[in-house]
Amino acid sequence: MIRFLTGLVFMAALGGDVALAGPPGLMERVFFYNDIYNFVGKPYPSPDFGRVRAVVQPFVSNCSNLNRVTIPFYVKDDARKGTLTFNLYQTGPGTKPLFSTAVDVGQFPSSAKIGTHYLAGVIHSIWFPPQPLSKKQNYFWELRADPDRPASGVGIYLTRPANAQLEPVSIDGVKGSAYGAFYSYCQFRFEWNRILSESGERLWREKYFLSFYLVLLGGVGAYFKKYAGK
Amino acid sequence: MDGKLTIRQWVAIAFLLRLLVMPFTLHGDLLHINKYPYFLSHGDWHVYEKAASDGVNYYPPLALIFISAYQFLAQFLFPPFESFLRSIAENGFDSVLSFDNLFFSLFLMKVPYLFFDGMLLSVGWKLLPNDEERRTFTVFWAVNPLAIYAPYMMGQIDLVPAFFTVLACYYSLQKGRGNLACLSIAGGCLFKVFPIIFLPLVVLVGGRNLKDYARLALVAIVPVALVYGGFYWISGKAVFKMFLDLSYNFDASQSLRILLLRVVQAGVYALVAVHILFARQGEIDCPLLIDYFLLIFLAVGGGLVLGVTQYWLWFIPFAILHAQRQPQRRAVFYVLLALIFLGGLRSRPAALGIFAPLNPEFFLSLPALQDATGFLFNQGTYDIVIDLATKAVLLSMAVVILKSLYGSAHFNFDWRRIIAR
Numbered sequence: 001m002i003r004f005l006t007g008l009v010f011m012a013a014l015g016g017d018v019a020l021a022g023p024p025g026l027m028e029r030v031f032f033y034n035d036i037y038n039f040v041g042k043p044y045p046s047p048d049f050g051r052v053r054a055v056v057q058p059f060v061s062n063c064s065n066l067n068r069v070t071i072p073f074y075v076k077d078d079a080r081k082g083t084l085t086f087n088l089y090q091t092g093p094g095t096k097p098l099f100s101t102a103v104d105v106g107q108f109p110s111s112a113k114i115g116t117h118y119l120a121g122v123i124h125s126i127w128f129p130p131q132p133l134s135k136k137q138n139y140f141w142e143l144r145a146d147p148d149r150p151a152s153g154v155g156i157y158l159t160r161p162a163n164a165q166l167e168p169v170s171i172d173g174v175k176g177s178a179y180g181a182f183y184s185y186c187q188f189r190f191e192w193n194r195i196l197s198e199s200g201e202r203l204w205r206e207k208y209f210l211s212f213y214l215v216l217l218g219g220v221g222a223y224f225k226k227y228a229g230k
Numbered sequence: 231m232d233g234k235l236t237i238r239q240w241v242a243i244a245f246l247l248r249l250l251v252m253p254f255t256l257h258g259d260l261l262h263i264n265k266y267p268y269f270l271s272h273g274d275w276h277v278y279e280k281a282a283s284d285g286v287n288y289y290p291p292l293a294l295i296f297i298s299a300y301q302f303l304a305q306f307l308f309p310p311f312e313s314f315l316r317s318i319a320e321n322g323f324d325s326v327l328s329f330d331n332l333f334f335s336l337f338l339m340k341v342p343y344l345f346f347d348g349m350l351l352s353v354g355w356k357l358l359p360n361d362e363e364r365r366t367f368t369v370f371w372a373v374n375p376l377a378i379y380a381p382y383m384m385g386q387i388d389l390v391p392a393f394f395t396v397l398a399c400y401y402s403l404q405k406g407r408g409n410l411a412c413l414s415i416a417g418g419c420l421f422k423v424f425p426i427i428f429l430p431l432v433v434l435v436g437g438r439n440l441k442d443y444a445r446l447a448l449v450a451i452v453p454v455a456l457v458y459g460g461f462y463w464i465s466g467k468a469v470f471k472m473f474l475d476l477s478y479n480f481d482a483s484q485s486l487r488i489l490l491l492r493v494v495q496a497g498v499y500a501l502v503a504v505h506i507l508f509a510r511q512g513e514i515d516c517p518l519l520i521d522y523f524l525l526i527f528l529a530v531g532g533g534l535v536l537g538v539t540q541y542w543l544w545f546i547p548f549a550i551l552h553a554q555r556q557p558q559r560r561a562v563f564y565v566l567l568a569l570i571f572l573g574g575l576r577s578r579p580a581a582l583g584i585f586a587p588l589n590p591e592f593f594l595s596l597p598a599l600q601d602a603t604g605f606l607f608n609q610g611t612y613d614i615v616i617d618l619a620t621k622a623v624l625l626s627m628a629v630v631i632l633k634s635l636y637g638s639a640h641f642n643f644d645w646r647r648i649i650a651r
Binding site: 042206221223 | 595
């Protein structure tokens with residue numbers, strides 16, 4: 001029931017298009033930019049969703065066309081069940097709901113090794129329609145336990161290292177000092193003029209070093225020529 | 231292969247290829263390698279504790295000392311480099327791509343590798359008998375994608391211990407230089423742990439009896455123990471965090487697969503050891519010794535994660551030295567390089583994203599090999615197939631080399647000589 005009502009709220013707010021966000025197309029899956037990479041430091045498990053109602057993670061997007069959030073979950077294989085609701089909001093002047101979807105914990109695959117060394121869980125991606133003006137905008141995502149099908153045996157990972165794009169995570173309204181371990185992505189669009197001008201700016205910024213570098217390359221070329229045929 | 235170019239020209243090509251990528255490529259490993267030595271270069275010796283409190287480990291102590299010393303000098307000569315290093319040490323890696331002197335700093339961080347690269351090439355030449363073979367070695371090394379990618383694009387430090395391993399091979403061939411061979415192994419181990427696998431080999435080649443073996447082993451172990459001991463005194467058990475983090479890889483009780491792998495590896499090592507013991511007196515020459523080193527790597531390589539591309543740099547010098555004498559086996563070498571490519575470059579930052587300093591959003595948005603393979607195939611199945619194919623190639627190479635070793639005139643199965651020792 002709650003899922004249905006939440007869905008109605010989001011459809012009303014966004015003209016019905018967000019709830020239809022299905023599997024992404026090839027371009028979205030191939031060309032994307034990983035904006036936030038916060039599965040870092042020494043991630044540790046949050047409280048189980050059987051014991052908490054909502055986890056809220058505010059963040060700032062540094063790229064246009066934000067369209068995906070990926071959250072690593074820890075999963076107790078023998079105890080996982082229920083449903084979570086993922087909500088995405090834009091903040092700023094007012095809070096604007098952007099997207100909502102259900103995450104069925106029972107459908108998760110078995111827990112497997114994630115991260116570089118020692119953590120296990122399931123990495124779950126949530127795709128939503130690209131937000132064209134997302135660069136430098138504030139958002140938060142929320143994972144909320146579904147009262148009708150309460151989730152348990154699952155939680156997210158938290159981590160301590162500060163990240164300039166994030167505010168600390170709130171768990172049931174209590175804000176601590178930890179951050180959600182998650183990733184966010186933007187769809188990349190090929191605007192060649194912008195790509196070339198940005199690259200040119202970066203090269204121009206270091207013109208003195210690059211002048212020396214070109215002289216060095218020229219020296220190697222001269223050496224190559226000097227020993228031709230010797 | 232190339233017809234006209236001289237060895238010096240190939241050296242110039244090698245240098246040019248490395249220079250071309252040095253300022254424009256960045257991988258997180260390079261920042262990690264340079265982050266912690268910054269503290270030591272500013273007089274703070276508690277580096278391993280800092281790394282442990284960040285949830286990561288750091289490389290062995292000589293790597294730390296060497297990079298700190300280099301940074302100390304480079305920061306003194308080039309002040310903007312100091313602010314770059316301070317930024318990654320104090321603020322993390324988040325804003326590194328927007329740093330003003332990024333290309334210059336990336337270039338400087340990789341400069342020490344050029345020195346070891348040149349040294350490796352020079353030792354490689356000393357191992358070879360004539361100019362033609364030296365030239366072939368230079369060609370293979372100059373254009374080898376792994377020798378360019380791992381140190382100069384990723385910024386990984388593996389080139390340094392690889393150099394020490396080749397140096398150990400060189401000293402093992404010099405009569406009465408067993409001590410230096412063992413010290414080379416110790417030097418390599420203090421940059422990255424892997425050269426320790428070659429210590430028994432170097433000891434067996436350099437010694438004649440049990441007393442020699444014990445002495446040579448101590449020559450390698452004592453410096454390593456002293457340096458580690460010094461840092462243990464400063465940082466406590468944090469200095470051993472790397473071993474604890476990697477221990478799952480060595481816990482044979484956790485998996486039958488690991489147990490089987492260790493049995494095969496031990497078997498290959500035992501066969502190499504037996505061959506050394508029964509080799510005709512004074513007949514361990516350069517090709518034979520290279521085969522020994524290569525065999526040990528082939529056994530160890532079966533346990534490596536294919537995606538960790540830089541590990542494969544360990545064996546490239548020996549594979550080149552072997553392949554140039556055995557042209558008919560070069561195809562296997564190329565197949566192995568292809569498999570390393572197909573199994574590596576998995577993440578975007580390690581693939582085209584490595585050029586992110588030129589335009590972060592563009593290059594980091596381009597797909598990695600894994601994006602294509604994951605789209606075309608079941609990624610899990612693909613990984614297993616590539617991994618098994620690599621193991622099969624490594625095993626078949628090991629079998630072929632062992633067969634030729636035991637079928638050669640070098641081998642003299644004379645128990646009495648061994649007992650007399």
